[in-house]
Amino acid sequence: MKSIESSYQIVDFSTLPGTPCPCGTARxxxxxxxxxxxxxxxxxxxxxxxxxxxxxxxxxxxxxxxGPDAKMQLNDEQIPIRPGMCILIPPGTRHRAIGQMKIINIVMPKFDPADEFFD
Incomplete structure (x- = not known):
């Protein structure tokens, strides 16, 4: 990540290392x-x-x-998804993606791996 000026930041995701996560690989x-x-x-x-x-x-x-059969599991429901959809997942919602996909994930507050829990 590079700061061009102090007022903004630019990142090229292709240069970031992939990190294993419960979903796959995150940059x-x-x-x-x-x-x-x-x-x-x-x-x-x-x-x-x-x-x-x-x-x-x-x-x-x-x-x-x-893929055409991709879904999101949100608590006990499985929701068919397609490119262009956006899903808000509040704290406490059990979730996983079903099928291969590529997403943008905005995490608030900042991501902390200590806040990942499994049943």
Whole structure:
């Protein structure tokens, strides 16, 4: 991530390392920007995403790409999804992606791996 001027930040996700997560592989930006209250992730979701929830994070998934049978499990429901959809996932909502997909995930407050819980 590069600061061009002190008033803004630019990140090229293709240069960020992928980090394993319960969903697949995430590339996370803006964790080190003190005045920004969130992190932005580009996540490639694997077929075997794990059901999990957060006690503090609110996540917003924007679906960039997915297969025709892709779904989101939100608590006990499975919702068909398609590119262009956006899903707000509040704290306490058990969730996982079903099928391969690529998403933008905006996490507020900033992502903390200690806020990932599994049943």
């Amino acid at each position: 996370r930006a803006f964790a080190d920007v003190e005045d920004y209250p969130a992190t932005v992730h580009v996540t490639e979701i694997a077929d075997d995403a794990r059901v999990h929830y957060h006690k503090h994070h609110t996540e917003t998934y924007y679906i960039l790409e997915c």
